[in-house]
Amino acid sequence: MNDALAHAELIAVLTAVTNDEPRVMTVSKGEALPSGPFELEHRSLQAGLREWVNEQTGHPLGYLEQLYTFADRDRSPHDRARRTISISYLGLVREQAAPGAGAPGWHGWYEYFPWEDHREGRPPALASIAEALNAWAASDVSRREHRQKRVDLSLGLNGAAWNEELALQRFELMYEAGLVAEAGGVSDRVTGRPMFADHRRMLATAITRLRAKIKYRPVVFELMPASFTLSHLQHTVEALAGLGLHKPNFRRLIDQQELIEETGEMSSETGGRPAKLYRYRRAILEEHALSSARLPLSRN
Amino acid sequence: MNDALAHAELIAVLTAVTNDEPRVMTVSKGEALPSGPFELEHRSLQAGLREWVNEQTGHPLGYLEQLYTFADRDRSPHDRARRTISISYLGLVREQAAPGAGAPGWHGWYEYFPWEDHREGRPPALASIAEALNAWAASDVSRREHRQKRVDLSLGLNGAAWNEELALQRFELMYEAGLVAEAGGVSDRVTGRPMFADHRRMLATAITRLRAKIKYRPVVFELMPASFTLSHLQHTVEALAGLGLHKPNFRRLIDQQELIEETGEMSSETGGRPAKLYRYRRAILEEHALSSARLPLSRN
DNA sequence: CCGACATATACTCAAACTGAGTAAAAGGGA
DNA sequence: TCCCTTTTACTCAGTTTGAGTATATGTCGG
Numbered sequence: 099m100n101d102a103l104a105h106a107e108l109i110a111v112l113t114a115v116t117n118d119e120p121r122v123m124t125v126s127k128g129e130a131l132p133s134g135p136f137e138l139e140h141r142s143l144q145a146g147l148r149e150w151v152n153e154q155t156g157h158p159l160g161y162l163e164q165l166y167t168f169a170d171r172d173r174s175p176h177d178r179a180r181r182t183i184s185i186s187y188l189g190l191v192r193e194q195a196a197p198g199a200g201a202p203g204w205h206g207w208y209e210y211f212p213w214e215d216h217r218e219g220r221p222p223a224l225a226s227i228a229e230a231l232n233a234w235a236a237s238d239v240s241r242r243e244h245r246q247k248r249v250d251l252s253l254g255l256n257g258a259a260w261n262e263e264l265a266l267q268r269f270e271l272m273y274e275a276g277l278v279a280e281a282g283g284v285s286d287r288v289t290g291r292p293m294f295a296d297h298r299r300m301l302a303t304a305i306t307r308l309r310a311k312i313k314y315r316p317v318v319f320e321l322m323p324a325s326f327t328l329s330h331l332q333h334t335v336e337a338l339a340g341l342g343l344h345k346p347n348f349r350r351l352i353d354q355q356e357l358i359e360e361t362g363e364m365s366s367e368t369g370g371r372p373a374k375l376y377r378y379r380r381a382i383l384e385e386h387a388l389s390s391a392r393l394p395l396s397r398n
Numbered sequence: 399m400n401d402a403l404a405h406a407e408l409i410a411v412l413t414a415v416t417n418d419e420p421r422v423m424t425v426s427k428g429e430a431l432p433s434g435p436f437e438l439e440h441r442s443l444q445a446g447l448r449e450w451v452n453e454q455t456g457h458p459l460g461y462l463e464q465l466y467t468f469a470d471r472d473r474s475p476h477d478r479a480r481r482t483i484s485i486s487y488l489g490l491v492r493e494q495a496a497p498g499a500g501a502p503g504w505h506g507w508y509e510y511f512p513w514e515d516h517r518e519g520r521p522p523a524l525a526s527i528a529e530a531l532n533a534w535a536a537s538d539v540s541r542r543e544h545r546q547k548r549v550d551l552s553l554g555l556n557g558a559a560w561n562e563e564l565a566l567q568r569f570e571l572m573y574e575a576g577l578v579a580e581a582g583g584v585s586d587r588v589t590g591r592p593m594f595a596d597h598r599r600m601l602a603t604a605i606t607r608l609r610a611k612i613k614y615r616p617v618v619f620e621l622m623p624a625s626f627t628l629s630h631l632q633h634t635v636e637a638l639a640g641l642g643l644h645k646p647n648f649r650r651l652i653d654q655q656e657l658i659e660e661t662g663e664m665s666s667e668t669g670g671r672p673a674k675l676y677r678y679r680r681a682i683l684e685e686h687a688l689s690s691a692r693l694p695l696s697r698n
Numbered sequence: 699c700c701g702a703c704a705t706a707t708a709c710t711c712a713a714a715c716t717g718a719g720t721a722a723a724a725g726g727g728a
Numbered sequence: 729t730c731c732c733t734t735t736t737a738c739t740c741a742g743t744t745t746g747a748g749t750a751t752a753t754g755t756c757g758g
Contacts (some may be wrong), residue, residue: 344716344717344718344719346718346719346720347716347717347718350716351716366725366726369725369726369727370724370725370726371723371724371725371726372724372725
C-alpha cells in the first residue's frame with residue numbers, strides 16, 4: 099500500500115431550533131463551522147467528534163450522523179504536499195439543553211440561505227436569483243436548454259413545484275453560475291452570507307439530509323424539549339422544511355403514527371385555547387420499523 | 399491544529415446484476431473488497447476511486463456514491479501508531495459492460511447474506527438464525543425484553559413484517575450476538591461467508607443503501623443494458639430487494655412514472671409471448687424532481 | 699395443424715392514504 | 729359579555745396501493 103498520508107479533520111454541523119428558527123453553531127463570528135483534528139486517542143470518528151464537541155461547546159448532543167467526506171485538493175493553498183480529509187457530521191441539539199442557542203455562535207440557517215425559507219410564501223430573494231440564473235442559462239448557447247431545465251427544476255419555475263429537498267442542488271447551481279460569494283459572486287441579502295471555504299456547502303448538505311430525514315424517521319424529537327404542544331412540533335418541522343404545513347393533516351399524520359402521548363399537562367402560552375402537552379414515545383423506535391416501502395410488494 | 403496523520407484508503411463495493419443475481423466484485427477469492435490508497439495526485443476522493451477501479455478492473459462504472467467513512471482503531475493490530483481512514487463507495491456496473499461479471503472475482507450477495515434473499519419466501523437459514531438470536535436475547539435477563547424486540551423487528555417475527563431495508567441492522571445484530579464468523583461465530587450455510595475485517599459490514603451497508611435508493615431514485619437503470627424487457631427490469635429490482643414483486647403493479651408503477659419508452663423491438667427469449675423491449679429515458683432525470691414528500695403540505 | 703404451455707399485457711376493485719376545507723371548543727382580554 | 733385567537737375534531741373527494749382476474753401471443757410437443 100502506498101504511503102500517502104493525510105490530515106484528518108472533523109467538521110460538525112450542529113443544529114438546534116429555537117423560537118421556530120433553525121440555527122447552526124458557528125465559530126469566527128458566523129463565518130465557519132466548528133472543526134477539530136481527529137486524534138490518535140479517539141476510539142472512532144464518531145467518538146472523536148462527540149468528545150471535542152463536548153469539550154468545546156458543552157452542548158450534549160443527542161443525534162449524530164455522518165454527512166460526507168471531502169478531500170478535494172486546492173482547499174488549503176499553503177499546504178499542497180499534504181491533503182486534508184474532512185469528515186463532516188450532522189448533530190442535533192435539544193433546544194432546552196442549549197440555552198445559548200440564541201447567543202453569539204448560533205446563526206439562523208436562512209441568513210446563509212435566504213431563498214430556502216418558504217414558510218411565508220416564496221421569499222423575495224428568489225425572484226432575483228431566478229433572474230440571474232436564467233441569464234446564466236441563456237449565456238451558453240450550446241447547453242442552454244439543459245441549464246434552463248436545471249434552473250426551472252431547482253427553483254420551482256415554469257410548472258415545476260418547489261422542492262425543499264433540493265437545497266444542496268440549488269446551492270451548487272448558484273455556485274456553478276458564480277452567484278455566491280464563495281465562487282466570486284457578491285454577498286448580499288439575496289445570495290446570503292458566505293462562509294469559510296466550503297463550509298456553506300456542508301451546511302447545505304446538512305439541510306438537505308435533515309429535510310429528507312424528518313419525513314421517514316422521527317428525528318425532529320431530538321430537537322424538541324421533553325414536553326411540547328402539537329403546534330410547537332409543527333412549527334419546528336416547518337422551520338426545518340422551510341415550508342408551511344396543513345395543520346389538521348399534520349396532526350393526523352402524527353397521531354396515526356403513535357409517535358407521541360399526552361403528558362396530562364396543558365400549556366396556555368399562545369393566547370388562544372390552551373394546548374395539550376405531549377411527550378415523545380421513545381419506545382416507538384423499538385415497536386415499529388418505520389420504513390417507507392414504495393415498491394409494489396407481493397405476498398408469496 | 400494537531401499533527402495527527404493517517405492513511406487514507408478507498409474501498410469500493412462494486413455491484414452488478416447478472417442472471418437475476420446481484421453480485422459484488424471481490425479480491426482474494428471472495429474474501430475482501432477491492433481497495434486502494436488515496437494518493438496525492440488524485441483530484442478528489444471520487445476521482446481517485448474512479449481512476450483505480452478503471453486501472454484495476456477495466457469496468458467503466460456509471461453510478462458512484464459515497465457510503466461511509468470508518469476510522470475505528472484496532473482495525474490493523476500491527477499498525478497502532480497510525481490510523482487508517484477508510485472511505486467506502488458504492489458503485490454500480492452495467493451488466494452488459496461487465497462480461498466477466500460471472501467470472502471469478504464476482505460473487506453473489508447472498509453467499510455472504512443467505513438470510514437476505516426472500517424472493518422464494520423466507521429462506522431456511524432464517525429459522526436457525528431466529529433460534530440463535532432468541533437464545534441470545536433470553537440469555538441476558540436485564541436486557542431481555544429490549545433485545546427480543548430488536549430481534550423480532552429485524553427478522554420480521556411475532557407480527558412484525560420482513561423489512562428488506564434492515565440488512566445492515568440484521569448484520570450488526572448477528573455480530574453483536576457473536577453469530578457471524580467475524581465476531582467469533584462459525585461460518586456455514588446459515589451464517590454466510592465471512593470477509594476480511596469489516597468488509598462484510600460494508601457490503602451490508604451498500605445493500606441497505608441500494609435497497610432504499612431504488613425506491614425513490616431510478617438507479618436500477620445503471621445496472622440494466624441499453625434495452626430490456628419489463629420482466630428483466632422487475633427481476634433486477636427483485637434481485638436487489640431480495641423480494642418478489644406483484645407483476646401488474648410493478649408495471650403500473652413503472653409506466654406511470656414515464657421512466658422508460660419502447661424501442662420498437664421485441665424479445666422472444668423466455669419461451670412465452672414475446673415481450674416489448676424498452677429503453678431508459680435519460681431525459682426524465684431533468685424533467686421530474688422525483689422526490690418522496692411525505693409531509694402534509696399546504697399551499698399558502 | 700392443433701392444443702397445451704408459458705409468458706406478456708390489460709383491466710377491475712376495494713381499502714388506505716392524501717390534500718383540502720369546515721366547524722366546534724376553550725381560553726384571554728376589551 | 730362578546731370578540732379574538734388558537735386548539736381540536738370531523739368531513740369529503742381524488743389518488744394511490746395491494747391484490748386479483750382475464751386476455752393476448754408466442755413456442756413446443758404430438
